[in-house]
Amino acid sequence: MDTPDKSWVLITGASSGFGEEFARQYAAQGHSLVLVARRLDRLQKLAVELRQQFHIEVVVEQVDLSDIAAVIRLHQRLHARGLEIDILINNAGHGLQGPFADAPLDAVLSMVQLDVASLTAVTHVFAQSMRMRKRGKILLVASLLAYQVVENLAVYSAAKAYVLRLAEALHRELKRDGITVTALCPGMSDTGFAQAAQQKLTTLLRRVMMKPAPVVRAGIRALRAGRVSVVPGWANKAIVIFTWATPRWLHQAVMSQTMNG
Numbered sequence: 001m002d003t004p005d006k007s008w009v010l011i012t013g014a015s016s017g018f019g020e021e022f023a024r025q026y027a028a029q030g031h032s033l034v035l036v037a038r039r040l041d042r043l044q045k046l047a048v049e050l051r052q053q054f055h056i057e058v059v060v061e062q063v064d065l066s067d068i069a070a071v072i073r074l075h076q077r078l079h080a081r082g083l084e085i086d087i088l089i090n091n092a093g094h095g096l097q098g099p100f101a102d103a104p105l106d107a108v109l110s111m112v113q114l115d116v117a118s119l120t121a122v123t124h125v126f127a128q129s130m131r132m133r134k135r136g137k138i139l140l141v142a143s144l145l146a147y148q149v150v151e152n153l154a155v156y157s158a159a160k161a162y163v164l165r166l167a168e169a170l171h172r173e174l175k176r177d178g179i180t181v182t183a184l185c186p187g188m189s190d191t192g193f194a195q196a197a198q199q200k201l202t203t204l205l206r207r208v209m210m211k212p213a214p215v216v217r218a219g220i221r222a223l224r225a226g227r228v229s230v231v232p233g234w235a236n237k238a239i240v241i242f243t244w245a246t247p248r249w250l251h252q253a254v255m256s257q258t259m260n261g
């Protein structure tokens with residue numbers, strides 16, 4: 001049997017969906033965990049369950065990550081406790097579907113703040129500590145939508161394109177410091193995301209929807225292998241190949257129909 005790896009994993013957005021699943025899979029491997037999100041009750045319940053089941057250390061941090069000062073304080077608090085993060089799962093994110101000009105500006109900007117600014121800040125502060133220790137692994141959760149623009153998901157798909165590009169550039173840049181950076185690009189998956197994003201679930205989307213467990217397994221495997229990015233699931237991989245192989249007018253029209261019905 002493998003010896004449990006007790007190194008620390010920090011997971012943002014651990015109170016539901018992919019984040020909760022990352023916590024379960026890393027706990028099963030014996031890792032120590034820092035769970036971050038806003039809903040403290042959900043984090044605490046998960047922490048109690050994982051400590052009992054896997055006999056691991058779990059630290060719960062209630063943080064609103066859209067506040068960049070709170071991100072910096074989180075990093076300082078963990079550092080002051082001597083708790084060094086070896087694996088960062090930068091997963092917290094929010095979507096918003098609907099016509100761009102109809103959405104309230106503050107809702108649009110708060111999505112950019114969480115999906116772009118906060119993700120960049122979290123990556124920055126923990127990459128600095130990893131660089132000093134000359135080791136670390138970072139996973140950025142992007143999306144299949146990073147590969148193409150989508151009508152009525154304009155800001156979200158643009159934000160996720162940023163995440164994918166950031167991961168690809170940092171993958172090269174941080175390699176010399178002993179740090180690997182990987183982008184996970186899931187397609188439609190069965191988490192709390194669609195509901196929070198007021199996203200329409202078309203018949204086709206329901207058919208290709210994946211469960212969080214295989215998506216997270218693919219992310220952990222790619223991170224461990226030091227890959228630059230991974231698209232989980234054959235249907236999602238086929239969509240990326242279709243995007244590369246066809247002119248923009250065609251794949252953009254097909255994606256719009258798939259996402260909007």
Ligand SMILES: NC(=O)c1ccc[n+]([C@@H]2O[C@H](COP(=O)([O-])OP(=O)(O)OC[C@H]3O[C@@H](n4cnc5c(N)ncnc54)[C@H](OP(=O)(O)O)[C@@H]3O)[C@@H](O)[C@H]2O)c1
Nearest residue numbers: 013015016017018037038039065092093188189191192193
């Ligand atoms: N599900 C999909 O179909 C899909 C597809 C592609 C990519 N993704 C990406 O996957 C990631 C995880 O989403 P999910 O599908 O697991 O959805 P989810 O179940 O809604 O989870 C989102 C997580 O982000 C946390 N979060 C949201 N705002 C936050 C804030 N201001 N500060 C701290 N934490 C915050 C939430 O926790 P609290 O509410 O407790 O703060 C929650 O734990 C996102 O980046 C999303 O864009 C999802």
